[in-house]
Amino acid sequence: MIIIMDLDATPDEIREVEQEIERVGFRPFMNPGVERKVIAVLGEVDAHKADLIEHFSNMPGVARVDLISDLWKLASRSYHPEGSIVKVRDVIIGGNEITVAAGPCSVEDEGHLLEIAEAIKQSGAKILRGGAFKPRTSPYSFQGLGEKGLKMLARVRDKVGLPIVTEVIDTHDVRLVTDYADILQIGARNMQNFALLKKVGSGVRPVLLKRGPAAKVKDLLMSAEYIMAEGNQNVILCERGITTFEDSTRNTTDINALPVLKRWTHLPVMVDPSHATGDWRMVGAVARAAVAAGADGLLIEVHNDPPHAKSDGPQSLKPEKFAALMNQLRRIAEAVDRKL
């Protein structure tokens, strides 16, 4: 349920509505920074909806009370009809421009990282991605450099001037990763690690939330809702392929999810064609498709020596191939009236 206040509602009227929401057993949440104040009523309102609508409709300063029929509320387009924009330093995600984040799967060597960062920046990428904490299927695989990797990322950011996105895999590490990263990534395997979602939801950094390989679009939005319900509205969704019977690629890119998400939520949506295909030879076609289908951004793995990458080499593009792809993507972006 959302309570839409009058345009000229006073701060006192707003406060009273919020207090009344709490008094009757729910939680108020007010969308910050928009002209018209809209207060979401969080909790299981369904059983009492008729009473609640009447009750709040009659309070001073209230323009209208609406039910949001979606299971997700703060993430719903009904609650926030305009597309959201997430700002990270001077980069904007969710506007007319398509934002590309690129970089190695895992941070391994500062010299290489710097080289890659400079190359991708020159090709038009706006964000540097790289993993310091790596969730790997096998406990005997390379698990990332941890804080040492975060420091490398931060130093390269300062030199090259690209904000960084990196994954956090444990509630214990959220503070640490927040100290270095500009965007916190929640990986696909942790999409329903609700403790972690709540933790980053109460934090200050924008969150890139990757869809789990067996998660429905609805589940992805519910996980976004976990983050938003804690206060952090800066959530970027990321389609990275789902698990299906098809085995010619590592995952199946759910391209249908793009128009579905655009209808159901105001949050920006990125696509990760590298994980979604698992094969650098397929990355270009799927990246082009994502832009054509309405993605707000892409997350692409780039490595200057894929065969020796410590993880995900086969799906990484070399910098020169990435540069060529960016030129193709620029043309597709223009064909859908956007920029890159």
Added chain:
Amino acid sequence: MIIIMDLDATPDEIREVEQEIERVGFRPFMNPGVERKVIAVLGEVDAHKADLIEHFSNMPGVARVDLISDLWKLASRSYHPEGSIVKVRDVIIGGNEITVAAGPCSVEDEGHLLEIAEAIKQSGAKILRGGAFKPRTSPYSFQGLGEKGLKMLARVRDKVGLPIVTEVIDTHDVRLVTDYADILQIGARNMQNFALLKKVGSGVRPVLLKRGPAAKVKDLLMSAEYIMAEGNQNVILCERGITTFEDSTRNTTDINALPVLKRWTHLPVMVDPSHATGDWRMVGAVARAAVAAGADGLLIEVHNDPPHAKSDGPQSLKPEKFAALMNQLRRIAEAVDRKL
């Protein structure tokens, strides 16, 4: 295994190689209409490959003997490195131009069909689609008009000048449908109806082969091989969505399959965003994605009165929305150096 003949191999030498293939227990198949003659050796050659390679390499007129490691042979890009082109009347599928087939799910009324055909032609569609034999999940649903529907399609073709593609669902009907249709469609549910594949494989009409909802890309190519092994090389593949756990759309478009198919086969590939999404509101985004990812054509449902369509209304575009989509697709096509 394929036997590549010398450029100046004589007809006698070719005939002798073909006879020798038969003598040792396999089946020869010669790709028609290319300058350099290449003879495919069909059958289970693996157990004897070393002997066979040596045996045929030494025959007069033979330039080289190659194994094709793919399970599919005639459909493989190793056998036919250039992309194939299928010609239907004056329409080309598989060249630089992207070919759009459009029309109603099922043929219901000749007046409406004519209207739709004229509208889609004006928007740039090159082929008229429409079902006369409908494979429906329920025996109590509308099953199509049968021959009456075929006649309507043929009359509309003659008036409007668009070749027609329509489904055949039974070996008994292949001759009948061949009499009216320009392209025979094998529906997704019949992708592994091998009796039907063989029947259309020995026929003269190009075949549009739709991928089954649970068929791997490999299985689709094996089904194409069934058709081609009977002699008919004019096969067009069609991705129309696969069955997954995701339920926000009717099927999941396997966009990854486009670059995979482009590597594995020379056959042209179309995409059917109407069935792949099941929702007209998602058709545009997925159609744009398909063109950006390299599709050679699209199959789009258009109906002038979707709520009253006898089948698949919710996924059909109205003619004016189709026209708008074609304009968008034209721009995407240009962005990937193709035409529409």
Added chain:
Amino acid sequence: MIIIMDLDATPDEIREVEQEIERVGFRPFMNPGVERKVIAVLGEVDAHKADLIEHFSNMPGVARVDLISDLWKLASRSYHPEGSIVKVRDVIIGGNEITVAAGPCSVEDEGHLLEIAEAIKQSGAKILRGGAFKPRTSPYSFQGLGEKGLKMLARVRDKVGLPIVTEVIDTHDVRLVTDYADILQIGARNMQNFALLKKVGSGVRPVLLKRGPAAKVKDLLMSAEYIMAEGNQNVILCERGITTFEDSTRNTTDINALPVLKRWTHLPVMVDPSHATGDWRMVGAVARAAVAAGADGLLIEVHNDPPHAKSDGPQSLKPEKFAALMNQLRRIAEAVDRKL
């Protein structure tokens, strides 16, 4: 919709109801051989249901009119609350006894077939299975012996005294296979080959309908309905594994489907653990599970020389392993108050 007649309804009253059903545009179908006559009204009745119920309720001899909310009607337990029994020669499928059909994937050699048939009979199998027409993914794989294989099956049946079940894959062959077989099998890939379903539905032989690898339980029941709507009520369903992301076995046995089917339909249900696992080492555990979960029968591949079988060797049990399994199954059957 079903019309339940009075226990003492006269033949005239029944005939009048049937004629009235036709007059208002639907198709009557009367369940044969039950004491109380129940007439199914086939067609899309939903739009007119209130009127129809009132209309027929008032006719002489009518006890009650019920809607069947399931999409399937003749296959629904609402229409036929007792479990159905299918009789094949002196074998019963669907009663208290669990019926095992066993034999080779494909018929290859009459001597071997006879040996296998004698062995499985001694172990307690009641039906001999074997393929003469084989639907194979590759056109270059062994496609079965055709009529020659059917003749071998028939001769072995006559010697050993086990009725035979064998697959039919083309409408053209239905008459031929009917001449030899006791039960016609519709394979998984043809589950939605509606032309074939209608053909066997108008025939006289019981049909073993295998679930397609991507077919929902609902789709399986709709396919059964296709057969039954043509008149043939002797349908046996068969779960044989579905396509999922899991790759440690060839398919995933949907064991949940057993209690679901038992609620939704009166038709007997068999399980094919050989195809459902693709590995003889897993067949025993899944066969035991199937009996414990309520299967009415099993379809098990047995071959006396699995490594040299022309198809599906890896999933075939040797006769001695089959004998041991039958002893285990007998104990499970008793534990669920059934016999084998």
Added chain:
Amino acid sequence: MIIIMDLDATPDEIREVEQEIERVGFRPFMNPGVERKVIAVLGEVDAHKADLIEHFSNMPGVARVDLISDLWKLASRSYHPEGSIVKVRDVIIGGNEITVAAGPCSVEDEGHLLEIAEAIKQSGAKILRGGAFKPRTSPYSFQGLGEKGLKMLARVRDKVGLPIVTEVIDTHDVRLVTDYADILQIGARNMQNFALLKKVGSGVRPVLLKRGPAAKVKDLLMSAEYIMAEGNQNVILCERGITTFEDSTRNTTDINALPVLKRWTHLPVMVDPSHATGDWRMVGAVARAAVAAGADGLLIEVHNDPPHAKSDGPQSLKPEKFAALMNQLRRIAEAVDRKL
């Protein structure tokens, strides 16, 4: 790689082998409590395997060096050919007896919990299950009572005498849950929460590891390996249904996984038919199937007032239905030469 020591290898010889493993860059792990000492060499040994085998084979006290080709090592049956047994207070999981854990999805009320615990104990359950921390798809759903719930569980355990299993969903809570629980449950959504796996792996409580809904059997074993590589060998696996296209039940029980797991690992395997079906009417059939297929135990939801359960009511059995099911399961257990 594993190093099998001589039966009479001295402690010094063992220590030297362990030190040498570390010296060359790997991690030794010795299976505790078996007569013949076997030391696992953990890390990425593949690149150097020939050298390593020769190197260690020549050390004093070494009987043999074997590669384990499975990706999982400590969890592999090659490493530990006998089935493992996990002891929890006086309950054994993994022996000849089939162990049933039962109880409500979430702990809500101590009186009810006590009633349920007494009822299930009387029916033969050996472990009480109940959630205090609940991972829910929606942030607005009941999230469990937390520590208050743990205290209720512990008090009920003390009164009734059943050890308790309860879920832990955050690394922060592992210590707290360890203080109360006898077995820590890792839920399906956290199966690849590697930080959590490592945390419980370094702890002292047995771990019940539930398979993720999109996790392959191989992935489940790799997650078990994460726990075991930290030292904790007391891991119980749990099949609880996978995500597929089938929608007649909440998940699809992968019954095939039972024989597969029994070949690939020595760890005990339980099945949770409540989550695997999502419908109490299907629980019985699937529970029987699981026992017949070789499960070492079951996890069944029981609630004395399912319609008012705060979570998962529709899949909970009432105590009297649970009692009847236990009697059925006892008969199936005997039919496979086990006890319950």
